[in-house]
Amino acid sequence: KNEVEQSPQNLTAQEGEFITINCSYSVGISALHWLQQHPGGGIVSLFMLSSGKKKHGRLIATINIQEKHSSLHITASHPRDSAVYICAVGTPGTYKYIFGTGTRLKVLA
Amino acid sequence: DAGITQSPRHKVTETGTPVTLRCHQTENHRYMYWYRQDPGHGLRLIHYSYGVKDTDKGEVSDGYSVSRSKTEDFLLTLESATSSQTSVYFCAIEATPSGVGTDTQYFGPGTRLTVL
Numbered sequence: 001k002n003e004v005e006q007s008p009q010n011l012t013a014q015e016g017e018f019i020t021i022n023c024s025y026s027v028g029i030s031a032l033h034w035l036q037q038h039p040g041g042g043i044v045s046l047f048m049l050s051s052g053k054k055k056h057g058r059l060i061a062t063i064n065i066q067e068k069h070s071s072l073h074i075t076a077s078h079p080r081d082s083a084v085y086i087c088a089v090g091t092p093g094t095y096k097y098i099f100g101t102g103t104r105l106k107v108l109a
Numbered sequence: 110d111a112g113i114t115q116s117p118r119h120k121v122t123e124t125g126t127p128v129t130l131r132c133h134q135t136e137n138h139r140y141m142y143w144y145r146q147d148p149g150h151g152l153r154l155i156h157y158s159y160g161v162k163d164t165d166k167g168e169v170s171d172g173y174s175v176s177r178s179k180t181e182d183f184l185l186t187l188e189s190a191t192s193s194q195t196s197v198y199f200c201a202i203e204a205t206p207s208g209v210g211t212d213t214q215y216f217g218p219g220t221r222l223t224v225l
Contacts, residue, residue, distance in 0.1 A: 002151075004151065031212075033213060033214070035216075041197065041218070041219050041221075042216070042218055042219070043199065043216040043219075044216070045213045045214060045215065045216075048212075048213045086151065086152070088151075088152075088214075090212075095140050095157065095159065095203055095212075096154060096157070096167070097152075097154070097214065098151070099151030099152040099153070100151050101149065101150060101151045102151065
């Protein structure tokens with residue numbers, strides 16, 4: 001069993017829909033990261049969370065440390081949000097990360 | 110983008126040949142990483158470096174070696190490439206975004222390597 005699990009693996013939505021991507025982890029973490037990988041391959045960091053909630057534009061990330069679970073929400077989705085979203089956790093006392101396999105999102109116009 | 114470049118961006122090579130990938134950063138970050146990305150797997154750590162000449166193995170280090178003789182350059186070498194090393198390779202650095210006081214990773218654009 002992977003230490004970082006994401007769901008769903010694939011998601012297709014219509015433009016304007018509210019989207020939720022989930023990440024569960026089974027290890028102790030120093031922080032949780034959400035990354036976005038566009039079809040061209042580049043990877044960018046969206047959020048780093050150690051508690052609570054963060055918001056940037058239409059993106060909202062939450063984390064529940066007790067339940068070892070994080071969600072990434074996209075409000076008013078748009079075709080340009082189409083990408084692979086990757087959850088990663090930092091391991092305490094190290095600079096190593098464990099990555100989920102990603103959620104492939106496609107938003108249709 | 111934290112000033113990270115990778116070279117080459119694409120490479121096709123034959124089994125048994127040596128290959129070196131270069132990661133270059135311009136901002137003197139201490140921590141640098143090499144990952145590979147394959148379908149059905151998350152990014153997997155090959156090696157990382159925590160300073161000049163200081164490196165350590167990741168979870169998929171077999172068949173790979175690294176060197177860091179300068180802060181700005183982190184080299185990944187496949188001594189004798191195999192078809193199982195066909196992958197997309199990403200370099201990353203650990204940075205503290207200014208004013209935030211936390212660490213996050215910034216990724217290079219990736220190198221697509223095909224071993225025939």
